[in-house]
Amino acid sequence: MKWSDKPLIGPLAAWTWRTWHGFSLRLAARRRSSKQQMRADLAELDARLIDLDRDLTALARQVAELTYQFIRLERRLDALAGRDAETEQE
């Protein structure tokens, strides 16, 4: 008599197998969906990073543009102040 034909042992083994198999399938499905979710999260973060990186570059350019405007205006004011002082001296 084979061990699997003995009462209890055969059904127990079958039950164990079914339970384990079902559990492992559910686990794999959960892992799969979690991996898909992670991929989706990564893609979303990637897109946001790209947008922010581009925004940051544009912002750096705008700061530089304002800086150059500021420097230019300040220089012109200094030149005017110098001219006024000269006129007063005269």
Added chain:
Amino acid sequence: MLRLAWFSPLPPQRTGVADYSAALLPYLAVEAEITLFVADPAAVDEELRVRFPLRPQADFAAGRWRYDMAVYHMGNSLFHQPIYAALRRYPGVTVLHELVLHNLIARTTVEAGDFPAYAREVAYEQGAAGAARARQGMPLLPFEWPLCGRVIDASVGLVVHSHAAQREILRHCPWARVARIDHLAFPLPPRDAGEARARLGLPADAFVVATCGYLAPHKRLDLVLQAFARLRRRHADALWLVAGEPAPGCGGLEKEIERAGLGGAVRQLGYLPIDGLWDALAAADVCVSLRQPTAGEASGSVLRAMALGRPTIVSDVGWYAELPADTCVRIRHDGTEVEQLADWLERWYHREDERRQVGQRARAYVAQACAPERIARQYVDFVAEVLAVLGSV
């Protein structure tokens, strides 16, 4: 007078942009007050150190309020790494000497073991799909992914040397302020062809075809070699002179030369300092400088050859295609390059008068269009124009 902060490779650094800046600066100094910013001021040639104020690049952050504009010179070699970092932080007018910056970015990220930084640079220009492709280890395509988008977006103004590069930038960024300013002619030293040949140990009576400059795969030495082999089969006095530093991973020319049985007909001189480069060009009967594809660059070597009155054969692409048709010969890249090139070499082997006429027209063109005084004025005018536009916003 404009006060400019000038960021550029400078001699003795071995790059055409360093020579370009050194040649332009004395003329620009007539029009503007210039301070040079470099990574290591002590390493700069004494001639420039004596003539211009030099500051470490790190000082610019604190002192930037003293300058009307920062001017950054960008190219594709590692010499531009600190300049790239500075222009991202404190944008100004950028001179894009070539549009393809992929090599610089790959070498400073991937080769430094920082692949994620490379992926971010690709993502900036190509979006998420490009970054995914880079992450999957797909082939990298420097000419399709030039990676100059960030520089274009960051810059307050851009200078390029060709209409083709200008069009390409405006295609990427239609609102960019971009000026096309000719490459400049370098100061022309007196050169006699016979003496130059003697100095290089070349036969006085040979028919010398010269290819000079940095030797990268897109300069298509393979095509030149095939065309030269045809010429050499007919004329035993033909000699190909190759002068320039081979690009990394581009050292297989010797094998090709041996395979073609041209060992005795080719002289390779390797990297030459500037005097040697002038000698190599002066020694030539014909200069050949192909590009396929083009990286959106102009060629200092071609302009030197033209300034010396040497007839030059170039590719019909980019900046080269914009050279006046009667000052050089342009080869179409349509699969018949070797035939076209071989035909022109054969023709010019026999027609010394025609060579001389083309050379004279080339010399006149360079003297007029690429005069450094004119180029310096164009730089100052463009910076002033950018400042005026900013002021009116």
